[in-house]
Amino acid sequence: MKTHTLLTVQEATALINAGKVMALAGDEALLRQLPKGNWIAGTIPYFIADEGGVESRERLYASELTQVGAADVEIKTYTLDTIKNIAADGPDNGYTIVILPARSAIHTEYANHGRDYEGMFIKPIVGWIAGVHLDDLNRAAPKVVDGSAGAVLAAEAVAMHVTLSADKMAVIHILNLFRQDPDADVITFAETGFSASTCLVNGKPAVLAEYLAAKRIDLKLPLVADYNGAQINTSFQGVDPDGRTVHFYAPVFPGIEYRQAAPVGDYVAELGALADGAHGGVQFSCNCILNYLYGELQGRKTGDLYGPATFGEVAYQLLNQTLVYLDVRSVS
Template sequence: MNNHTLLDLDQTAALIRAGKVLSLAGDEALLAQLPAGHWIAGTIPYFIAGDGGTESRDRVFVTELTTANAATVDIRRYTTDTIHRIAIDAPENGYTILILPAMSAIHAEFANHARDYEQMFLKPVIGWVAGTHLSELGEIAPKACDGRTGELLAEVAVALHVPLPPSLSATIHILNLFRPDPAADVITFPEDGFSATACHVNGQPALFADYLAERRINTRHPLVADYHGAHINTSYREIDRDAKTVRFYAPVFAGIEYRQAAPVGDYVREFDALATSGHGKAQFACNCILNYLYGELRGRKTGDLRGPATFGEIGYQLLNQTLVYLDVQHLD
């Protein structure tokens, strides 16, 4: 079996009963029927599978963590009071897969503060933000699932800590199609948050919603900031014209300089170009639901990197409109 694939309920349950260590994604009704075992999961019906992008409510996307030992993995739950320990609890050599339920308090806590958590960026923490079918957005709460009990959790994150032997090493890779447009205006915001009303454009005060409308900004392309050489996206969620408020899928931060992203051509061709350097056999991968939608990825592949199409990606901190994956390699 390919270790990244869509399976039906019985096939997934058989792997769990066989003692496999799994990261799962699927519809809430399916996840609720799975037996207890060494797995974590999140709710989502969108995937990049072997045949390309697809939507399914009757299959589970199964990632078998072939380098994980069921006897040594550690599954933990995190609340807003304990999530700051995520990297402290992570193995000294290994990796952590973290799943956050979207639009929850712990989602906001991690998004706003993960970059300041102790030991963050010193250990590989990768993962994703669970979601719902887009037709149910705001009606059904996204959930993470603790496979030890099968409990589905709307306000709690779950993590799978995977220790590795000294002969192996884990590395996170972030594929980001977007770069700041050097000709675009410099945008700054007075406050941190998932929404913004006021901003400064090239140092001049403005209402951000009005600015976007007047400049006819394509909000399918995110804002991009340069964090010490790393390009980090902040994607647009919606614009409330009446309230003059712009809402995002990740927070903006006060004092950080943002520019609108430069246009992207064909998503699949661009992702293939980014991945041609060779990524080995990825243990885990996920892509963004916005890439799935805006890149029209249904039925189209992004190389051989497969996984859920998510409401946000985690590569140490919360990311938007990226593809993240984890390699585990033998040390020379």
Template sequence: MLTDTLPFLPATVAPDAPAWAPHGANGLVQSLMGVAEAAALVRSGRPCCIAGDAQALRSLPPGRWIGGSIPYFMAEQGGLCSREQVFVTELPQLPPGAGDGAWVQRYTRETLSRVCTDAPAHGFSLIVLPAFSAVHEAFAQEAPDYPEMYQRPLLGWVAGLHLDDLGQALPGVMHGPDGRWLHDEAVVLHVPVSPALQAHLDIVNPFEPSSGPGIVFDAGGFSAGDCLIDGQPANLHDWLLAGGADTRLPLVADYCGAMVNVSIKALDAAAHRVDFYAPVFPGVVYRCARPLPDYVAAFERALARQQPPGTLVMSCNCILNYLHGGLEGRTLGAMRGPATFGEIAYQLLNQTLVYLTLVEA
């Protein structure tokens, strides 16, 4: 059931605002820009995803777009924080006469499991979720079991806040067609592509598991205490403290051949509990990550090994990489996009770069 939220705020762009002009690869925008320029792009009818501060997003006109709150970006000039500018990612359109192209949908916790069955048969879907919400929690724990998951490319990110605003405001997402500002729903842009192209979704994880002991949990979730460490009963909170672990480093596990991180949010001394930014799953062997002497060098090595194919459409990186890696003012090759509170490549990820390319089928 769709819910009503805050009313749409009319655009504040002047009538003589500059017209939008493409300046991305192959005419697709992947750029940080002012609100006036973003509004012109929205009015042009092009499908897009826009990241920015809540006030900036809510000043944009209605259109075929989705958005999420975050003021941290990896831009052409390097990592930066801005409350006034927004990062716009334009999505591809079908050739004339090939169909209606991309469409936007809203999902509640109860309807989110349909996200992949609703997806185009040939294309991909881009999802944005508000952090700390019920729909965020549901997706994190249940997405691997959604119908058609892993059959159709699903990427996206988790909307957040300026770190100074934590505890004072809620992350939100924007449903562009009617200007709804939502705190507990997901917005999705379903994007069909030409049969001549294939969507290719991948991740860049600079972390590797250490050779330390394996950690296994009996129950999954966003927090944990009791567990098995090297097969022996232990408390994760106490074990991390006793070993002087660097909690900026995630736990890493092999999920069917892909190294996936679970980042540590906080240590709760009173409850002897560790809180995470993504859920752990029972029966999976986790290990503490190896330290990274140089974040950027680690990303560059990982990107060089993967050699991303085709035309880059979108990427997003984690706010923890932005902070812990000192990425302000530094670039990561051609990767541009928001620095988010979580990344999505089929399932929720942490401290990972996610990107999608289009390759010739």
């Protein structure tokens, strides 16, 4: 059986009972049917699989961690008060997979402050933000699952700390279609947050929503910040009906210069080219629900990296509109 694939509940149950170590994604009703074991999970019904983009409430997506066994992993649940310890708790050689429920206080805490946690950017941390079917946005709460305890959680995060042997190392990769448009205006913000009403545009005060409307900004193209050469997206969620408050899928930060992303050509072709190729020992991968939607990926393939299509990606800090994967390599 493939180690990164869509499974029925019965197939996933068999793997769990066989002691496999897995990160799972799927509808809450399916996750609740699984036995306890060496797994963590989050809710989402959108996936990038062998057949391309898939929307399913009947199957689960499984990423089997093939480089380790049960003795090499520790599953922990984090609260709003303890999430700051996630990097420090990680193994000296290995990696951590974390799943956080969207729109929860712990999601906000991690997004706003995760980059300042002790040990962050030293120990590899990947993961994603659990979500729900888009039809259920106002009816259902995203959940995460600690499979070792059988606990389904709406306010906590779940993490799997994975220890690797001395001859192995974990490497995180961020694949981002977007780059700053060098001709775009420079936008800065006074406060950290998932929303903003005012900003500075090229150093001059502005009402952000009015600026976006006047410039006819395409909200499918994120704001992009340059972090020492790394292009990090902050995607637009929308504008309040009052026309003054703009909401994002990740926080903006003071002291950071943002520009809108340059337009892309063929979304699917460019994403496929970015994701295709030899990726080595991939243990985990996820793509963004915005790439799934804006790229119209249902039924379409984009390279050979598969996984859940999420409400946010984690590669150390919270990301948007990216594809993240982690591979394990031999130390030469």
